[in-house]
Amino acid sequence: MAYLFNTPDEQREMLQAIGIESIEQLFETIPADIRLSSDLNIPAAMGELELTQHMSGLAAENADARSLTCFLGAGSYDHFIPAVVDAISSRGEFYTSYTPYQPEVSQGNLQAMFEYQTLICQLTGMDVSNASLYDGGSSAAEAAMMSISVTRRSKKIVVPETLHPEYRAILETYLLNLGTQIETVSCPQGVLDVAALEAVIDRDTACVLIQYPNFFGQIERVSEIAEVVHGAGALLVAAIDPISMGLLQRPGDLGVDIVVAEGQALGNPMSYGGPYLGIMACREKFVRRLPGRIAGQTVDRRGKRCWVLTLQTREQHIRRDKATSNICTNQGLFALRASIYLAAIGPQGLQSVADLSLKKAHYAAEQLTDSDRFERRFSGPFFKEFVIRDRQNQVEPLLREMSESGFLAGIALARWYPELEDCFLVAVTEKRTRNEIDRWSALMTGTVQLEAASHA
Amino acid sequence: MRNRQATQLMFELSRPGRQAARLPECDVPGSSTEDLIPSEYLAEAPPALPELAEPDVVRHFTNLSTLNMSVDTHFYPLGSCTMKYNPKRNERIAGMDGMAHLHPYQPDETVQGMLKLLYELQSDLAEISGLPVVSLQPAAGAQGELCALMVAAAYFRSIGERRTKVLSPDSAHGTNPASARMVGFETLTIKSTDEGYVDMQDLESKLDDEVAVFMITNPSTLGLFDQQVNEIAEKVHARGGLIYLDGANMNAILGITRPGDFGADMMHYNPHKTFSGPHGGGGPGAGPICVGAKLAPFLPSPMVAQSEDGYFLDYDRPQSIGRVRSFFGNVGVLVRAYAYIRSHGPDGLREVSENAVLNANYLRSRVKHFLPVPHGESCMHEFVATATDLKKDRQVTAMDIAKRLLDYGFHAPTVYFPLTVPECLMIEPTETESKESMDAFAETLFRVTEEPADLLHEAPHTTTVSRPDEVRAARQPIMKWSATTGEG
Known part of the structure; x- marks a missing residue:
């Protein structure tokens, strides 16, 4: 061998x-x-x-996003990855090392973790970040369990329908055995209605878990939601799109208590769904309930600044069944990739990525809804994703024909939202060119014949 | 030559106006940002991220990388972590366009190659474990445990039984009891005998009709194969409970014995260990779980299935527990595991375990003369030595030895785990280590045990930092950089 x-x-x-x-x-x-x-x-x-x-x-035997033009999102995005991300993260000293149990020979990883935590705090406006969890969805579940622990309320949590349906499924799976109810607020307008939230939140609610921008790409009114949530003594958890932080107000400035995110968009390939990284950050006062590894600054015996894993008494290898979570291995390499990405792109770059995605998404939505066949399902501001209604209610055949013509054109919503069976979700990143968008919309609207249609 | 300036933080290197990655001009006509999103939603400025030029970024991280020990650079006998060589080819494969650039919601017909790979991986993992049905969804071993315990809870609900307890041995990984608690189980610890095996008397005294699962690590964290495993399974099964096998130590038994054949009802793999992941400085891993047929309906969704039209993601599983994470799973890690299994085949996998066990026993035979190995006459893929005599005689601890090894260019073994052995060093050489490096390690280890205590207490002496003050880090936690805390 x-x-x-x-x-x-x-x-x-x-x-x-x-x-x-x-x-x-x-x-x-x-x-x-x-x-x-x-x-x-x-x-x-x-x-x-x-x-x-x-x-x-x-x-x-796979048609990848280099051969098909990708308009799919819903938590996994075809954003640009600068070459430095792969070049650095493929160094053996990073990817063939392990959890820094011996800080003296892991300062590279520890410092990178500390930098990652700082970057996530800068990005979200939160006080403290851990060194990553698995992915966005399981991070949302960890945030719910953390909220239950902080508030000592275990009876229920509240989520709007505008939270990623897979996140809601994960919450159900995680909370089922703990007897915590999940109250789902319906959102006919595509955003959480604050009055509807007020009607269900009560003194038994541990947290409200929203998505910002939400699953449909719409922007929730976070400050108003925070006021209601805090009025009931509950915590507000927000699952964010880290790229949107290039433009939108940061959750830390809007009253959010715990931020989670799918970190894939920060320099990580889509890889058919993983590995990605779960981002999790919170207010300082909750830090001892935060799950996962945390790097902390200290000095060594000679007084030199250095980094170690800290607050380990929260963790399973010390506290066993009393730990804040069972998490052990996290997503070190992907947190590193996120750090390299953010370092490479900087504040102006992040703003550009967000702004380009925003403008191209709006251009794409306009092009498509110029036709009589399509309309936006929800009004109100959106970021880089939007829901389109097909007045002909032919979503499945349309998307199939588009994929045969070289486009991953959108995600049908029927499997999660039966009432949106005539709708699909479109995501547009900075990578989509005007040509690609024009061709996509021309094919969709029928101004150019679909290739597959010719042999139908 | 190591660059001594490597330890500046990227924030300290930042200069306004620098930017590594440049984005194109906007090529679509349209409105200004403020016309598209009401200003009340917009931040006044983007986040205050550092501003660096591309050479800054490359030099910063490259220099940081040189401060790590890694499998590619050092012998890394970190027990329980299976720090084996990570084949370069598998990295390339996982990065191929047709693997790395697939969106998780692409139509099944556009990802038939990927689905075929995952389907075959499900079959291979089932065959290697002796447990027929596999879920590739869990993101890490600990999530695999959690997920399997949720499956167990769903199973007992389906047959109308209320079982509230999970048992695990005192030598188990901390994740076992932590996972059980997250599924709402009460956790009970089973004692080990002086020989390091499950104490059958203690087990029987705690085994009742409320026990849902006994979680066993076999080979154990002491590197021993517990021969009572069949008897344990019989006893637990007789009371209606299930056996969970913590698959952390699968590297010892590939093609030699199978958990499904020694009574396990469910288990997880750590592909980043057994199938050469890599470890990524602390992840990503993956935690696929395998279960017996009666538990299969409860596994998470989706699973890869096959029909006349090809492979597809099967969501139509009404008894499924649902999901434990978004999308399909840690596919990049699974692709590497598949490549690893394909490049070994049945003979190769058995040779992996044979050589892992041979290496561990060889190293054990050299070490036991000066650091006693209290348990077993031989070991599986790892062994646990103890420095209790050194501590008693000369106040030299396992930690001192671990730190001094770093000076000699060896990563330290795992220390102070398992909790059942005082002053322990848990040593796992893996099969991808040569006799020369093990000889050098054993000789160095011996030399270290002879060195003056004062020298050892202050070790390491040659690394860039030595003995960080962990108490200070925990009492006055600094968990991010800010302009005021920047100077240390």
Whole structure:
């Protein structure tokens, strides 16, 4: 095997040093009746060349976002990734190291974690960030559990329908066994109605979990929501799109208590859904309830500034069943990628990405709704995503034909929202050119014939 | 030569007006930003991120990277973490356009290659575990545990049983009891015997009809295979409970024995360990779980399935617990695991475990003479030595030894875990380490145990920092840079 060292001679020497005859003897502590008597039934080994050809073959059976033009979003976005992100994160010293249990030989990772935490605080306006969780959805669940712990209210949490349906599904899965009810507020206008929220929130509510901009791309009225939430003594959790922070007011300035986010957009490929990174930041006073690793600044025995993992008494390896969460391994490499991305892009760059996405999304929406067939389903301000209603109610066939014509044109909403069966969600990033948008809208509106339609 | 200026923070390097990445001019006609979004929603200025030129960014992070030990640069015998070599080819494969640039909501017909890969990975993981049905969704081992316990809870609900307790041994990873609590279970600890195995008497005294799951790590965190495992499973099953296998130590038993064949009803893998992840400085991992047939309906959705028309994501699973994370899973990690399994095949995987166990036993045979290994006559993929004698005789601790090893260019073993062995060092060489490096490590370790206590208490001496003040970090936490705390 390519990755093994031991030659047969060395194996013999080692067995002799151990004082046994054969490798089989090493496994004699495993009872014979449970030892496998035949080979595993998996395909035979491939050499590197064969493997590469095999994997290229599988990759070729996928139509990726370089061969199809991507207008899909809903939490995973085709944003531009500067080359420095891959160049640096592919250094073996970063990706083949592990959790910094020995700070003296992990200062690179620890300092990068500390920088990441700072960047997330700058981005969100929050006081404290952890060093990442798994992804946006499970971070939302962690935030709900953290809210229950902070408020000591375990009876219910409130979410609007404008929160990502998968996040709501994750919350249900996480909270089911803890007996916490999830009250879902319907949002016929595509944003959370503050009066509707007031009607359901009460003194048993641990938190309200909103999305900003929301699942439909619309911008919630966060300050007003915060007022109602705090009036009931609950916490406000917001799941944000980090790119939108280039333009929009920061949740920390709007009264949000805990921010979570899907960090994929910050320099990470879409990778069919993962790995991504879960961003989580909160007010200083909640820090001892925050799950996950945290890097902290200190000095070493010679007085030199350095970094360590800190507040570890929150964590499972110390507190076991009393820990704030069971999380152990997080998404170190993807937090690093997010840091490199933010460092490379800077404040002006982030503003440009957000502004380009905003303007192109609005241009795309205008182009499409110029036709009689399409309209925006919801009014009100939106960022880089929007919901389109197909008056002909032919969403599935339309999207299928578009994909055959080279476009990932949108995401049908029927599977999550039966009442929106004639609607789909469109996302536009800074990567989409005017040509791509024009062609997409021309195909959609029928001013150019769909290629697939010709052989129908 | 290491760049000694590497430790400035990126915020201290920032100069107004610098910017590494440049974006294009807007090519679509239309309104100004303020016409598209009411000003009340807009921030006055973008976040105050640092401003750096591209060479700044590259030099900063490259220099930071040199402050890490890693598998690519050092022997990294961190017990329980399986720090094996991460094949370069697998990194390239995961980065291929047709793998890395797929949107999770693309239509199934546009991702048939990916779905085929994931489907085959499900089959391979089932075969290697001896448990037939697999969910690739969990994002890490700990989330796999959590998810499997949720599956167990759903199963017991479906048969109308209310079971409230989860048992785990005192040598278990902290994630076991922490996961159980997050699913609302009461957690009970089972003692280990002096030999390091599950104390059957203690188990029987705690085993009743309220026990949902016994979580066992086998091989254990002591690096021992508990031969009672069949008997344990029989006893737990007889009371209607389930066995969960913490698959952290699968690197010892690939192709040799299978959890499904020794009584496990469910388990997780750590592909970033067993199937060479890599570890990424602390993630991403993945935590696929495998279960027996009766638990399969409760696994999270979607799963990859196959029909006449090809592969598809199956959401039509009415008894499913739902979801534990967004989208499909940590696919990039799973692609590497698939590539690893394909490049090894059945013989190769068995050789991996054989050599992992051979290496561990060889190193054990060299170390045990000066650092006693209290448990077992031999070990599986790792062993746990103890410095209790050194501490008693010369006040030299496991931590001192760990720190001094860093001076000699070795990453330290895991120390002070498992909790059942005082002053312990948990050593896992893995199969991708040579006899020479293990010899050098053993010789160095011996030399360290002979060094003066005062020298060891202040070790390491050659690293850029030494013995950070962790108490200060926790008592006066500084968790982000600000202009006022910048100077340390």
